Every structure is written in structure tokens, then in C-alpha cells.
Amino acid sequence: MKKIDGWVTAPQGFLAAGVKAGIKASGNHDVAVIYSTVPAATGAVFTQNKMCAAPVLVSREVAQEAVAQAIIVNSGCANACTGEQGLLDAREMQAFAADLLGIEPQNVYVCSTGVIGHFLPMDKIKNGLADAVDVMDENEGESCAMAIQTTDTFIKRAAYEFEVGGKTSRIAGIAKGAGMIHPNMATMLTFLTTDAAIAPDVLKRAVKAAADKSFNMVVVDGDTSTNDSMIVLANGLAENEIIFSEEHPDYPAFFEALVTCAQDLAKLIARDGEGATKFLEVNVVGAATWKDAKAAAMAIAKSPLVKTAFFGEDPNWGRIVCAAGYSGAVMNADKVNLSIGGVRLVENGMNCNIPLTSLTDIMSEHDITMTIDMAAGNECATVWTCDFSYEYVKINGEYHT
Numbered sequence: 200m201k202k203i204d205g206w207v208t209a210p211q212g213f214l215a216a217g218v219k220a221g222i223k224a225s226g227n228h229d230v231a232v233i234y235s236t237v238p239a240a241t242g243a244v245f246t247q248n249k250m251c252a253a254p255v256l257v258s259r260e261v262a263q264e265a266v267a268q269a270i271i272v273n274s275g276c277a278n279a280c281t282g283e284q285g286l287l288d289a290r291e292m293q294a295f296a297a298d299l300l301g302i303e304p305q306n307v308y309v310c311s312t313g314v315i316g317h318f319l320p321m322d323k324i325k326n327g328l329a330d331a332v333d334v335m336d337e338n339e340g341e342s343c344a345m346a347i348q349t350t351d352t353f354i355k356r357a358a359y360e361f362e363v364g365g366k367t368s369r370i371a372g373i374a375k376g377a378g379m380i381h382p383n384m385a386t387m388l389t390f391l392t393t394d395a396a397i398a399p400d401v402l403k404r405a406v407k408a409a410a411d412k413s414f415n416m417v418v419v420d421g422d423t424s425t426n427d428s429m430i431v432l433a434n435g436l437a438e439n440e441i442i443f444s445e446e447h448p449d450y451p452a453f454f455e456a457l458v459t460c461a462q463d464l465a466k467l468i469a470r471d472g473e474g475a476t477k478f479l480e481v482n483v484v485g486a487a488t489w490k491d492a493k494a495a496a497m498a499i500a501k502s503p504l505v506k507t508a509f510f511g512e513d514p515n516w517g518r519i520v521c522a523a524g525y526s527g528a529v530m531n532a533d534k535v536n537l538s539i540g541g542v543r544l545v546e547n548g549m550n551c552n553i554p555l556t557s558l559t560d561i562m563s564e565h566d567i568t569m570t571i572d573m574a575a576g577n578e579c580a581t582v583w584t585c586d587f588s589y590e591y592v593k594i595n596g597e598y599h600t
Contacts, residue, residue, distance in 0.1 A: 200456055205358030206340020209371040210394035211436040212236045216335035217346025220327025222275035222313075222320060230327030231346035232335055233270040233390055234300060239434035240399040241267040242406030243308070246427035252279035253289040254309040258428060261308050265399040270308040270390055270430055271296045271328060272347050274375070278311040278319050279425040288319045295325055299332045310428050312349055312375060312388055344373040347388055351375050352471055357463035361456040363449040368395040368437035370456045374464040376471075389414065389429045389464055395453055396435035397442040404445070405454055406431050413461035416493070417469045417583045418500045431457070466583050475585035477509045478566045483523070484579040485572040491528035492580035495573060498526035500584035510586035512562040514555050516544045523571055534574035540567055 208215050214234045222229040243262040245255050261267055271292060278285045289309050297304040311319070331346075344354045358371035376387025397405070410429055435441070442450050470478045481499045486492035499505055502522040508515040516537055524530060537545035540561030544551055561567065 200359055200361040200452070200459065203358045203360050203369070205369065205371050206356060207233055207343060207371050207373050207390060207392045208337045208340040209358045210369040210392050210434070212394060212434045213392045213432075214335040214337060214339070215343035216331040216339040217342035217344070218327050218330045218334070220273070220323045220330070222273060222323050222327070227348075228342055228346035229273060229275045230324065230331055231272040231343045232296070232328065232331040233343060233392065233432070234335060235268050235392070235432050235434045237434050237436065238266040238268050238306065239432040240265065240397055240402045241430070241432055242399070242403040243428065243430040244407055244410050245429075246425060248425050248427070250280065250425050252277055252311060252426045253281060253285035254278055254292075254311045255426060255428060256286060257289045257293055258308045258310065258430070261305060262403075264305055266306060267308060267432060268302050268306045269296060269300055270310065270432070272310040272312070272388065273319065273324055273327070274311075274347055274349055275313040276311060276317050276319050277313045277315045277426050279315040281316070281318055284318060288321055291321065292319070292324055292328070296328050296332070299329060308430050310388055310426070310430075312347065312426050315425060340373075347373065347375040349375065355464055355467040355471065357460045357467075359456050359460055361452055363395055363437065363442070363452050364439035366437045366439040368393060368439060368456075370395070370460050372460050372464050374468060376468040387427055387468065389461070391429075391431045391457070391460060393431070393433045393457075394435065394437040395433055395442070396437060396439050397433050397453060398444070401442055401444060401450070402431065402433055405457055409454070409457045409461045412458050413465040416581060417465040418497060469583040469585050475591070476565070476588050477586040479509060479584045479586065480566070480568040481582045481584060482568065482570040482579065483573060483581075484570060485574050485576060486578040486580070487529040487573070487576035489578045489580060491573070491575070492578045493582070495523045495526040495528040495530075495571070496580050496582035498522040499569075499571070500582045503587060506584070506587040509562070509567065510588045512559075514539055514544070514558040514562055519569060519571060520545060523573065528573060529575040531574035536572040536574070537569070539569045540564070
């Protein structure tokens, strides 16, 4: 497997585009289409927020199908908390795009992102979809990625080439997300394409498992969005022997590529946390169970006190062990160890009395890793997050206005 420079159109048979439809006040790109030239096996996971948006309700139905062929997206309006009209609008988006593409509505995913509580400007949506379908091709991956952004400060993409059954296959993805990030399913919006051939039921299980190893391990602010969606299309044009089960000899290679691509995107989301000045990796080792390891890592990653300490470049390790202690995970407090940037600060539950000035260089770095040993078992987990800065408060304090 090797990393390549590509967009969602890197795998064979995928076209994409993003256009400016006038939904965003900024005038930036705001409507996107991703299209497979042939029906593709599909798998998807969505937000578990009970206030889920209308497009999530529609896309959940698509995810029950064996195949899908297109993903349509608008940014600037979430179409969430919009009642029956919002659902009608999402279905109208779906049907309109299906007609433009000459496919069935049940094969079209619908996604929206932006401000909650506003109705979609359907005339702009339709004009944007028509324009996007008209210009979509293999070279419009970048405009597609631009069109799904909201408060993102950079485009998030990843692409890999790998071998399956003697055939060369590719997988690629784009994502958006910078705030309201605490996935409990998958991620904010993430779309992955691959030309590998895999059975739909196997892909569905693989997508859920990959989400648990990637997007469900990233947190910015502890808020799970109403619109979070992770969608994968696999059109089989690599012509490898179809992967019909997890026991198939080619499944490990496929799954590794899927997870690696997803983890790259998840880390980019954490790096682009609203107002972030630090990228933080929280490693929990020595946990009694994987569930405990994740719980402790998430507690640390979500703690405002931990996040603000790293923003202030203050190695206040007490906040880290405190968060792990209230996480509910089993912990042998008298044997807990903690390191930041490879420097041991706590050993057997006690202060190592390392001069905090020795951490000045580590705390000033952009990428910082911390590792806490719970001394309760052999399980481990890693969560990716960022700090909280003054800018985070400013962005979210002014988001609606």
C-alpha cells in the first residue's frame, strides 16, 4: 500500500464536481456531486444524535440498499430541525439529482451541512446540482472538496493505492469538519470511493469497523452533530476477485487501506479543530478493556481544562490524570504512569518532580503526544484531538451571526 496524490476521483469510474450556487453568504463553493459511472456496493454510518437532520433520514434508507451510485451535498444549510418540509426538501434534492444522472432516487445519498434550523433554498440547490452534474469529471475532485466545507480552514483528503488479488486498486476520500466534533458513529461528513470489488454486506460491516478505528476516535469539542455521515462507494472496476467475506484472503489488504485512509482524514479533522493551535494525540495503555481505554482517552481529550492547558503551553499533568480518573475506566491509581512528549512526569501515581521548564520546548510544539498507563490490563486506545483557544470561543460565539 502506498499513499498517492489524489482526490475522490482517483479510483476508476468516479466523477465529481463542486460549484457556487449562492447558498453561502461568502459566495464560496456550496453544492457538490460524487458519481460512480457504474452501480457501486455501499456502506455508511450516521450520527446517533436523536435530533438527526432530514438528509440523514433519507440517506439511512439508501444505506440499506445493496448498491448506490451518487452522493449529493450542500453546505451552508444543515436542513436540520426543519420538520416535514425539511424531509420533503431532502427527498426533492434526491429525486432531482437522480433525474439529472439517469439513475434511481434510492441510489442517491443526500447530505447537508451548515446552520441548523433553516430551510434549504431549493431553487439554488437545484441550479447548483444541475451545474455540478454538467461539469463533473475526473479532474474536479478539488472543487468537490471545497464545496462540502463550512468553518474548515483547509481541504481534507487522502488517497492510497493497494493490491487486491493481483490487481491494483485505489481508495480515496474527502472530509469536512472542524467544530461540533464528537462522532458517535462516523464523522462530520466523510466520503470515500474505491474501485475494489467487495460484496455489499461485507463492505457495510467493514465501514462500521473502520469508523470505530478512525472517526469514532477523534474529538474537538464533545458535541455530536445532527448531520454526521460517513459514506463509502466501491464500484469494483479494479476487477479483482470479489471479496465475499472477512475470511477472503484479500480482505485484510482492503480493510487496512480503508482504515488507513479513514484515519488520515480523522486526524486532519482534529488538526483543523476550530481555533486549534495544537494537535494532540492521547494514548491510553494498560487498560482493563478496550472500552475502558477509549473512555479514559476520550475523557482526557474532551476535558476543557486539559485542552486549555495545552493552549497555554502549561504542562499541568494533574488535569490529565484527573480526567482519566473520572472516566469510569478501571485504574490502579498507585501504579499509574504518565508521559508528555516522551518525558515521564508521573510514575506509580506520584510526581516525578521533573522541572516543568524542561517541557518548554515540547509544549511549544504543534504536535504533542501524551501517554497514560492505567496499570489495569493490556488494552490500549488512541484518540486525536486539539486544544481550546480564544479563537474557538470567537468562532462559535459568532457562528450564527
